[in-house]
Amino acid sequence: MEHFAQIKRWLFAQISKAGKTPSTTKTYVSLISNLYRRAADGVTRIDQFVMDVNRMLALVAQIPSASTRATTLAALYALTKKVHYHTLMKEESNKVRTEYTKQRQTPKQSNLAHPEDELDDIHSDWLQRFLKNANATTATNTLITGLMSGVYKEAPPRRLLDYAEMKIRNFDEHTDNYVTEKTDEPGTYVMVFHKFKTAAHESGGPHILTFPYELLPVLRYRMSLPGDYLLISKMQKAMSTQQLHQRLKTLYGFSVNLLRQLHVSKFHRETPALQTMEKLAKDMGHSVNSQLLFYTKKN
Numbered sequence: 199m200e201h202f203a204q205i206k207r208w209l210f211a212q213i214s215k216a217g218k219t220p221s222t223t224k225t226y227v228s229l230i231s232n233l234y235r236r237a238a239d240g241v242t243r244i245d246q247f248v249m250d251v252n253r254m255l256a257l258v259a260q261i262p263s264a265s266t267r268a269t270t271l272a273a274l275y276a277l278t279k280k281v282h283y284h285t286l287m288k289e290e291s292n293k294v295r296t297e298y299t300k301q302r303q304t305p306k307q308s309n310l311a312h313p314e315d316e317l318d319d320i321h322s323d324w325l326q327r328f329l330k331n332a333n334a335t336t337a338t339n340t341l342i343t344g345l346m347s348g349v350y351k352e353a354p355p356r357r358l359l360d361y362a363e364m365k366i367r368n369f370d371e372h373t374d375n376y377v378t379e380k381t382d383e384p385g386t387y388v389m390v391f392h393k394f395k396t397a398a399h400e401s402g403g404p405h406i407l408t409f410p411y412e413l414l415p416v417l418r419y420r421m422s423l424p425g426d427y428l429l430i431s432k433m434q435k436a437m438s439t440q441q442l443h444q445r446l447k448t449l450y451g452f453s454v455n456l457l458r459q460l461h462v463s464k465f466h467r468e469t470p471a472l473q474t475m476e477k478l479a480k481d482m483g484h485s486v487n488s489q490l491l492f493y494t495k496k497n
Contacts, residue, residue, distance in 0.1 A: 226273035350410040
């Protein structure tokens with residue numbers, strides 16, 4: 199284990215020299231480390247290992263995801279500057295683009311002819327209902343359809359727990375998820391996430407997203423009602439993750455997982471740069487690897 203820890207430290211130091219961000223470096227180290235683990239013939243010199251192009255390409259070819267192959271080749275190029283890795287990386291990126299133009303959808307996805315338009319229509323309908331008749335139900339449904347569907351760029355869809363735990367008052371700034379007004383920008387609100395699935399594996403502090411400006415009237419109305427939590431039932435009680443799951447099924451006919459898959463699949467059609475992928479992954483509260491291997495997978 200100590201030998202492997204030394205290898206990871208060497209990789210981190212070498213890739214950092216290439217001018218990559220700490221987050222990008224961490225991803226690249228993880229991908230190359232996985233290649234090293236899979237080498238079954240007792241490799242000891244990591245510097246020689248990564249320079250063995252034929253061996254590297256044989257290992258990369260075994261990776262099932264074209265997106266992950268492309269990112270792994272980008273990592274090898276950053277580490278070694280071997281042009282062959284860069285050339286193949288571009289080829290894999292082109293394959294990803296081709297895959298998404300031919301993307302097969304799940305039955306639930308195929309029922310949505312234009313997913314982004316339909317999600318936007320559902321949210322717009324609830325926003326109009328709220329403006330005509332503000333109450334706990336219309337406010338909560340407007341917040342759910344606005345914050346959990348990706349219709350606002352400031353708020354890509356996160357997991358159920360992230361919003362079920364979101365407070366608007368009586369929160370602990372160091373441990374809770376909460377909405378608060380920025381002291382240096384009156385009228386601007388942010389959502390602070392301390393509780394999310396990958397929090398235990400991150401060291402960069404809480405995730406902070408800007409609360410969509412268009413939803414501020416709904417937020418202010420919600421703050422006029424009793425209760426500490428942002429999302430409440432019609433009885434004005436905090437919603438559990440199970441209640442939130444059921445509400446999403448009622449509003450959309452499917453779960454938050456499909457909302458997240460639709461959002462990420464749309465995003466990955468253009469094969470974005472790794473740093474852009476990392477930002478979306480952070481904003482949605484999952485890892486880049488999860489994004490590549492789960493949310494974009496197809497039948």
